[in-house]
Amino acid sequence: MSTKPMGGPNDALVMRGRPSPVSALAATGTLAWRAMLKIKHVPFQLFDVTVTPIMFTLLFTYVFGGALGGSPRSYIQFLLPGILVQTIVFITVYTGVGLNSDIQKGLYDRFRSLPIWQPAPILGALAGDLFRYSVAAALIIVLGVILGFRPAGGALGVLLAFGLVLVFAFALSWLWIIVGMKAKTPESVMTASFAFLMPLTFASNVFVGLETMPGWLRAIVRHNPVTHLTTASRGLMHGRPVTGDVIWVFAEAAAIVLLAAPIALRLYHRER
Numbered sequence: 001m002s003t004k005p006m007g008g009p010n011d012a013l014v015m016r017g018r019p020s021p022v023s024a025l026a027a028t029g030t031l032a033w034r035a036m037l038k039i040k041h042v043p044f045q046l047f048d049v050t051v052t053p054i055m056f057t058l059l060f061t062y063v064f065g066g067a068l069g070g071s072p073r074s075y076i077q078f079l080l081p082g083i084l085v086q087t088i089v090f091i092t093v094y095t096g097v098g099l100n101s102d103i104q105k106g107l108y109d110r111f112r113s114l115p116i117w118q119p120a121p122i123l124g125a126l127a128g129d130l131f132r133y134s135v136a137a138a139l140i141i142v143l144g145v146i147l148g149f150r151p152a153g154g155a156l157g158v159l160l161a162f163g164l165v166l167v168f169a170f171a172l173s174w175l176w177i178i179v180g181m182k183a184k185t186p187e188s189v190m191t192a193s194f195a196f197l198m199p200l201t202f203a204s205n206v207f208v209g210l211e212t213m214p215g216w217l218r219a220i221v222r223h224n225p226v227t228h229l230t231t232a233s234r235g236l237m238h239g240r241p242v243t244g245d246v247i248w249v250f251a252e253a254a255a256i257v258l259l260a261a262p263i264a265l266r267l268y269h270r271e272r
Contacts, residue, residue, distance in 0.1 A: 027120035028127060035128025038098060048094075049132050053087040053140045060207060061147055068208060073148040080144040081234040082206035085165055085226060087140060088133050089201060092169050093193035095125055096176030097186045104185065112269075122268060126173055133169060137162050153239035161233040164249055168229050171253035174260035181267040206230050225252045 060079055061072045069075025099122070102108050111121045141149075141158060151158050176189065183189045203217075204226040210218050221227055228248040235242030 024117035024120060027116040028124045031121050031124025032127035035098065035125045036131045038128075048091055049136045050139060052090075053083060053136050054143055056087070057083050057140060057143050057147070064207075076144060076147050076149045077238070078209075078234070079207065080140065080149045081161060081237050082204075082230045083144075084137055084140050084161070085230045085233055086201045086206050087136050088165050088169050089172065089226060089229075090193075090197055091132055091136060092129070092172045093176050093189065093197070094132065095129055095173040096178075096180030096183070096189045096193075098125055099177055099180035100183055100186045100189050103181070118269060119265060122177060122264065126170060129169070129173060130166065133166060137165075151237040151239075153237050157236045157239055161236040164232055164236065164246065165229065168225070168249055168253050171256040171260075174257055174264050177264040178260060178267060181264065200224065200226050204230055225249070228252065 057076075057080070060083070061076050065072035065075035065079070069078055099108075102111070102121070112118070153160075176193070179189050179192050183192065203221055204224045205221065206226065210221060210227075213221060225248075228245045232242045232245035232249050234240075235245065
């Protein structure tokens with residue numbers, strides 16, 4: 001008969017070993033999944049990801065297509081790459097909106113107190129945005145094909161264009177992280193986005209070619225980063241050489257990240 005003493009009721013509460021710390025990859029992945037789940041709980045974000053790109057594509061194709069491109073079917077070949085760029089550039093603002101919402105709800109301080117890799121909340125949000133961008137891009141491409149869009153560059157050209165847009169969107173999101181850290185409310189982040197993104201996208205070649213603009217405006221629009229991105233995306237989708245514009249997009253994206261990312265991370269770690 002065993003004489004081993006039985007444990008007391010408190011033995012179950014005794015920690016037998018220190019749990020392993022969560023890896024940086026696991027923490028980032030978990031917070032990326034959280035960012036994706038937040039979309040269904042925020043109807044306005046879901047509206048911007050689904051309804052807005054469909055509305056813009058249909059509106060410009062059928063209302064302005066005849067005047068700007070000769071026919072809707074002809075204009076959609078020019079328009080669709082630009083709509084893809086505009087839509088994804090616009091929804092980058094939700095990176096900053098989501099971060100600001102977390103700050104207002106106190107989750108910011110909670111994340112900072114957890115024993116996790118501290119950049120994980122930011123990088124997780126950026127990774128979660130890939131899902132948002134992919135949904136919007138898929139809707140635009142499918143709708144475009146239904147309306148008669150036929151990319152001469154094939155599926156590979158479309159994927160390369162989408163990848164290039166993702167690179168620029170990733171860079172631009174760092175600017176919205178800074179705005180999200182400094183703004184008082186999520187509504188303030190949205191207001192700032194309209195003041196910045198409206199001229200950035202509409203003063204470009206998203207909807208019309210540079211040759212239709214007066215000389216002074218053409219000189220300004222030509223140097224707009226969104227113009228470089230749109231020209232590169234349009235060329236990749238239609239199988240045209242656009243090496244110069246692709247290089248410009250990578251250079252501009254790298255410059256934004258190198259300038260904005262250190263500032264954003266410093267703000268994130270600093271006491272408010």
